[in-house]
Amino acid sequence: VKTYTTSCDGDEQITGFYFPGDLIGLNALDTGFCPDSIKVLETTTVCKLAFEQLDELSTSLPKLRRQILKTMSKEICNEQHMLQLLANNSADERIATFLLRLSNRFKARGFSSLRFRLPMSRNEIGNYLGLTVETVSRVFTRMQKNQLIQVDNKEIEILQIKDLQSLASC
Secondary structure, X not given: OEEEEEOOOOOEEEEEEXXXXXXXXXXXXXXXXXXXXXXXXXXXXOOOOOHHHHHHHHHHOHHHHHHHHHHHHHHHHHHHHHHHHHHHOOHHHHHHHHHHHHHHHHHHOOOOOOEEEOOOOHHHHHHHHOOOHHHHHHHHHXXXXXXXXXXXXXXXXXXOHHHHHHHOOO
């Protein structure tokens, strides 16, 4: 799933990509209104839960409340990291960081951290990272040439994770 905002001119800005188990719409807790639009990128099941229901459940389940707070904290950290990434990093560093973050997210869900499918297009990756689709394609080609990754359509295999981490300045 991707979230995005649309400017007055109709331009779309992707604000996030979500995977199974992720909570979408936490930014609506303050106002009761989610400023993002949501689009499903692949076959997805979504469980809609009103904040009042979640709040009531978390009152009776302290572990759930702690998990929600941890999730919100992680979202804040991810947003801060994203701002830093966009402000200070080259295209190669942005894409390396993006791939490593995806790798970590897949690993956390019990999937392979080295081989995974990108549900988003090159254009969507570029939009999210503040890059053109041509730049994303050039960086992917360069990373393949340097044998950091192998790309087959939307399938990515990380071949040299240490080198990718080095490129991302991790």
